[in-house]
Amino acid sequence: MSKTWDVIIIGGGPAGATAAATLRQSGRSVLVLEKSKFPRFHIGESLLPYNRAIFDELGVWPKIQAAGFMVKRGAQFWMGNGLLHTRLDFSRGSFTEFPESLQVERAKFDDILLRHAESLGAEVQEEALVTEHRIEKDRVTVKFRAKDGTDHEVQAAFLMDASGLGNFTANRENLRDYYPGHKKIAIFGHYSGVQMPAGEEEGDILIIRRENSWFWMIPLENNKTSVGLVLDQADFKALKQDPQQVFDDAVLSTRAVQERMINAQVITQGHVLTDFSYTNRKLVSPRLVRVGDASGFIDPIFSSGVMLAMSSAQQGAHVVHAAIAAGKSLTFAMKRYEWTTRRHVSRFWMFIEKFYTKHFAQLFFHPNNRFRMVCAINCTLAGRTRPSFATWWRLRLFFALVWIQKRYPLAKPIKIR
Ligand SMILES: Cc1cc2nc3c(=O)[nH]c(=O)nc-3n(C[C@H](O)[C@H](O)[C@H](O)COP(=O)(O)OP(=O)(O)OC[C@H]3O[C@@H](n4cnc5c(N)ncnc54)[C@H](O)[C@@H]3O)c2cc1C
Numbered sequence: 001m002s003k004t005w006d007v008i009i010i011g012g013g014p015a016g017a018t019a020a021a022t023l024r025q026s027g028r029s030v031l032v033l034e035k036s037k038f039p040r041f042h043i044g045e046s047l048l049p050y051n052r053a054i055f056d057e058l059g060v061w062p063k064i065q066a067a068g069f070m071v072k073r074g075a076q077f078w079m080g081n082g083l084l085h086t087r088l089d090f091s092r093g094s095f096t097e098f099p100e101s102l103q104v105e106r107a108k109f110d111d112i113l114l115r116h117a118e119s120l121g122a123e124v125q126e127e128a129l130v131t132e133h134r135i136e137k138d139r140v141t142v143k144f145r146a147k148d149g150t151d152h153e154v155q156a157a158f159l160m161d162a163s164g165l166g167n168f169t170a171n172r173e174n175l176r177d178y179y180p181g182h183k184k185i186a187i188f189g190h191y192s193g194v195q196m197p198a199g200e201e202e203g204d205i206l207i208i209r210r211e212n213s214w215f216w217m218i219p220l221e222n223n224k225t226s227v228g229l230v231l232d233q234a235d236f237k238a239l240k241q242d243p244q245q246v247f248d249d250a251v252l253s254t255r256a257v258q259e260r261m262i263n264a265q266v267i268t269q270g271h272v273l274t275d276f277s278y279t280n281r282k283l284v285s286p287r288l289v290r291v292g293d294a295s296g297f298i299d300p301i302f303s304s305g306v307m308l309a310m311s312s313a314q315q316g317a318h319v320v321h322a323a324i325a326a327g328k329s330l331t332f333a334m335k336r337y338e339w340t341t342r343r344h345v346s347r348f349w350m351f352i353e354k355f356y357t358k359h360f361a362q363l364f365f366h367p368n369n370r371f372r373m374v375c376a377i378n379c380t381l382a383g384r385t386r387p388s389f390a391t392w393w394r395l396r397l398f399f400a401l402v403w404i405q406k407r408y409p410l411a412k413p414i415k416i417r
Helices: 015-025 051-058 061-066 106-119 168-172 233-239 243-252 255-261 305-327 332-355 360-364 370-381 390-405
Strands: 004-010 028-034 068-071 076-077 087-090 099-103 121-126 129-136 140-145 149-161 176-178 185-191 205-209 213-219 224-232 266-276 279-280 289-292
Touching: 004 015, 004 140, 004 305, 015 028, 015 051, 015 106, 015 305, 028 106, 028 149, 051 061, 051 099, 051 305, 087 279, 087 370, 106 121, 129 149, 129 168, 149 168, 149 305, 149 332, 168 289, 185 233, 185 243, 205 255, 213 243, 213 255, 224 233, 224 243, 233 243, 243 255, 289 305, 305 332, 332 360, 332 370, 332 390, 360 390, 370 390
Parallel strands: 004 028, 004 149, 028 121, 076 205, 149 289
Antiparallel strands: 068 099, 076 087, 129 140, 140 149, 176 279, 185 224, 185 266, 205 213, 213 224
16 A cells, blocks of 8 residues: 555544544545454444434434434433332433434444445555554554555554554553543343333333442343443452353342343353543644544443544544644644543543442432433433533532532432342
8 A cells, every 4th residue: 555645543433433434524535444344243332312413414324324223212220129210311301402312233333334434435444453653753654464464554644543442552652541449340241032111211221220330231123132230340359250150140139130131041141341441641642643432431331432432533533634734743723622522521420430429329319300400411411512501500510419418418318239
C-alpha cells in the first residue's frame, strides 16, 4: 500500500466505524485496520436512546432499523430479593427527546456500522493486527500484520486510536490509570428461555443489584437473553472458584434472577472480562486522537459505552478533519475535544460511583418525581450528555439529597437480600 491516507484508524468497532464514516462525510481518505474478521462477538448489547441522533447524522439509521433489533423502551432496576424495583420509561422522561432505543447483538450491529463506513468510501482492512505506530513531525506511520502473516507499513497525516479496551497507543505510552475501588470482573453468557418482561415492558433491560455486585439481563432477538454478573475482583478472588461456578452460585442466591432463569438453557457461557474501568491520562497529542473505549471506559451499569464511544468518535473525527484542513498537528479544538469527552463521561460517572452506595440506592429505588427530578435522571441515563439548565439543576438537587440521605435519612431503608 503506497498511498498516503488522511487518517488511519485502529479498530473497526462502533468508535472506529463512526470515525471513519464521519471523516468520509467530510471528504477525507480513511484506512481502517481491524484485527478481527467481522461479524465478530462483542459484549455491550444495550443501547441508549440518544444513540439515535448519531445514527441519523451518520445516515445509518435505515440500515439499523431494517435489521429488526429488539426495541428497548425502558430500564428496570431491581433489588436482588425481587421485592423492590423502579423503572425508567424513556417515553415519560419529559426532558428526554428520544423515547426508545435498541438491544442489539453486537456482531450484527458492529458489522452494519463498519459496512456503512465502507459504503461511504472508507477502506477497511480486516484481519489486520496493528503492531506498531510512529508519530513524526509531518506524518504517522503504522505497521500491521495481515492475515497471511506478512508485515506492512502505511502512512497518514493523522492516527485515530479506536482499539477499544486493547488501548493500543496509550498502553505503549503507559498512560492508563484505573479508578480506585473499581477493579471489577464481568462473567457473562447467552441463554434461551429466560422469563423476561412482556407487553409494554418487553425489551427492557433489567439491572439487579446485589450487596456489592450486580446482574444485567438484556433481551435480544429469537428468545435469547444476555445475562452477566459484575463483581469486585477482590471478592471474586476470595471465593477461589472458577468464574462459571461464581456466576451459577450468584444466580441461585439472587431471587430476582433465579426466578427468571428457572427454565433457562445455555447458548454460550463462561465469558470473562476484567480491568475494563480505566482512564487514559492523555486523549490527544500531535497527529493522534483516541476515541471510544481507547480513550477510557467507566463501567457498564448504565449501558453508556456504545453511545459514549460513538459520540467521542464523531467529535474526534470533526477535530481531526479541521486540523488537517488547517495544516496543523495539534489544535485547540483537539484539546477541547479531550475536555468535552471527559465531561461527558463524568455525567455517567456521578451515577456509577454512587450506584454502589446504599444511600444512593435508598433514594433511587424510592423515586420521588418532585420538581421532575426523576425526569432529569431519566434524560441523563437516556444518554443526554449536554444537559439543559432545566435538567442540570434538578440533577444537582438529586445529588444534594443523596448527600443528605447519607447523614440524615430521608427515604426508607432498603433490603437487598
Ligand atoms: C462487561 C461489559 C458490558 C458492557 N455492556 C454494555 C452495554 O450494555 N451497552 C453499551 O453501550 N456498552 C456496554 N459495554 C461497553 C461497550 O462494549 C464498549 O463501550 C464499546 O464496544 C466501545 O466501542 P469501541 O469501538 O470503542 O471498542 P470495541 O467495540 O472494543 O472495538 C475495538 C476494535 O478494535 C480492534 N482492535 C483492538 N486492537 C487492535 C489492533 N492492535 N489492531 C487492529 N485492531 C484492533 C478490536 O478487534 C475491536 O474490533 C460493556 C462493556 C463491558 C466490559
